Amino acid sequence: MINLPYEIIVESEKETENVAKSFSEKISPGDIILLTGNLGSGKTFFVRSFCSTLGINNVSSPSFAIVNEYEGNEKVYHFDFYRIKNLNELYDIGIDDYTNDVEAIIFIEWADLWREVIPRHYYEVQFNFIDSIKRKITIKKV
Ligand SMILES: Nc1ncnc2c1ncn2[C@@H]1O[C@H](COP(=O)(O)OP(=O)(O)OP(=O)(O)O)[C@@H](O)[C@H]1O
Numbered sequence: 001m002i003n004l005p006y007e008i009i010v011e012s013e014k015e016t017e018n019v020a021k022s023f024s025e026k027i028s029p030g031d032i033i034l035l036t037g038n039l040g041s042g043k044t045f046f047v048r049s050f051c052s053t054l055g056i057n058n059v060s061s062p063s064f065a066i067v068n069e070y071e072g073n074e075k076v077y078h079f080d081f082y083r084i085k086n087l088n089e090l091y092d093i094g095i096d097d098y099t100n101d102v103e104a105i106i107f108i109e110w111a112d113l114w115r116e117v118i119p120r121h122y123y124e125v126q127f128n129f130i131d132s133i134k135r136k137i138t139i140k141k142v
């Protein structure tokens, strides 16, 4: 079980998977999870591992679509803000309707790029490279 704030150095993909699965026990619909960290640090990998606990096995990077929607034991919205150039792109897809949906678990990769649309309460999972497979993962609740 994970107690927040939480920090760990993972030494393999399997360990990241275990962190995502333990973290999922804390999360319920209405929760928003921001994922921050450099390109290729493991944000999508983490969402994929988390979602497997909900019976969702079609997680992919939403970079081009801005948001992917999945349905398993719970409903999931999976955002990626990396390619957003203008805040209106988010308002155009109805970002507030998504973030206000208390029936969905919401993941937002690169959320730090557009903090304006992030509600006041969220979890943040931060990834830092140590080397090609080691990562520092920090999780806090705000
Ligand atoms: N310990 C680890 N935890 C997570 N991923 C790892 C680990 N070691 C290696 N990897 C690899 O690192 C890559 C992480 O890619 P991923 O798409 O999850 O990154 P990302 O943070 O979502 O990048 P982007 O910013 O482009 O969306 C994957 O290829 C994964 O297999």
Ligand SMILES: [Mg+2]
Residues within 6 Å of the ligand: 043, 044, 045, 061, 080, 109
């Ligand atoms: Mg990604």
